[in-house]
Amino acid sequence: MSIILDHVNYIYSEDTPLAVAALKDVCLQIPDGQFVGIIGHTGSGKSTLVQHLNGLLKATSGHIYVDGEDIYDRDYDMKKLRSRVGLVFQYPEHQLFEVDVFSDVCFGPKNLGLDKREVELRAYDALRKVGLPDELFYQSPFDLSGGQKRRAAIAGVLAMKPEVLILDEPTAGLDPKGRDEILDQIKQLQTETGMTILLVSHSMEDVAEYVDRIIVMNRGSVMYDGAPREVFGHYKELESVGLAAPQVTYILHQLKDRGLNVDVDATTIDEAAETVLKALGW
Numbered sequence: 001m002s003i004i005l006d007h008v009n010y011i012y013s014e015d016t017p018l019a020v021a022a023l024k025d026v027c028l029q030i031p032d033g034q035f036v037g038i039i040g041h042t043g044s045g046k047s048t049l050v051q052h053l054n055g056l057l058k059a060t061s062g063h064i065y066v067d068g069e070d071i072y073d074r075d076y077d078m079k080k081l082r083s084r085v086g087l088v089f090q091y092p093e094h095q096l097f098e099v100d101v102f103s104d105v106c107f108g109p110k111n112l113g114l115d116k117r118e119v120e121l122r123a124y125d126a127l128r129k130v131g132l133p134d135e136l137f138y139q140s141p142f143d144l145s146g147g148q149k150r151r152a153a154i155a156g157v158l159a160m161k162p163e164v165l166i167l168d169e170p171t172a173g174l175d176p177k178g179r180d181e182i183l184d185q186i187k188q189l190q191t192e193t194g195m196t197i198l199l200v201s202h203s204m205e206d207v208a209e210y211v212d213r214i215i216v217m218n219r220g221s222v223m224y225d226g227a228p229r230e231v232f233g234h235y236k237e238l239e240s241v242g243l244a245a246p247q248v249t250y251i252l253h254q255l256k257d258r259g260l261n262v263d264v265d266a267t268t269i270d271e272a273a274e275t276v277l278k279a280l281g282w
Contacts, residue, residue: 037207
């Protein structure tokens with residue numbers, strides 16, 4: 001499922017004194033099966049951007065094409081789009097509302113008009129995919145921990161069997177162990193299913209470790225778009241807009257400055273370890 005954004009602009013409170021341009025002439029192509037990281041400081045437009053992809057927001061001008069169809073055509077089926085492009089919000093409480101977790105995850109597929117057996121099979125499969133223990137299925141979602149709530153919210157979207165999964169800051173507020181567990185499961189899901197995943201994150205380490213491509217948003221525009229090595233090579237420019245590269249980037253540059261022949265384009269801990277060992281001749 002390919003997505004194309006063609007000169008997309010979005011203005012909050014258009015035609016009022018409070019008008020703010022949140023997206024400015026955004027042009028992007030997202031091919032099927034890619035794992036994309038979207039980064040940017042607060043107010044950069046990254047969350048606004050992803051809310052356009054399943055029609056929650058409508059562009060002030062420009063077009064969005066999904067598999068070659070303009071989603072703004074009069075007869076386009078927006079309900080179908082929202083079943084194909086699933087969005088998990090930053091705060092899971094915004095998506096959890098049923099009496100128990102299992103009922104909550106059943107809600108989406110039930111609204112697709114599926115029979116009871118198919119709905120429950122989808123819900124069970126989705127909950128297993130996110131690693132939520134069976135004993136929590138019939139607890140109130142509001143009694144869960146922060147990490148468990150996020151898993152339940154992701155399961156609710158997965159039960160719709162989307163072709164594109166958008167995750168807006170899915171690890172915010174989690175401890176390192178919980179963050180790694182959720183991201184590992186998302187990466188495994190993408191590897192096994194070939195699903196397109198867009199990860200909105202403020203963590204440079206997270207996007208460096210997991211994604212194939214990084215889109216950097218700044219003041220509503222695309223600042224950089226490329227592979228992690230390419231994007232983090234501009235770490236000084238990223239710093240100028242309130243961002244940074246992964247910590248290993250700075251360490252490798254310091255080692256390089258001290259005469260060690262390391263690959264400063266390495267972005268993950270494993271890559272950094274490999275280049276340091278190689279430089280030391282080990």
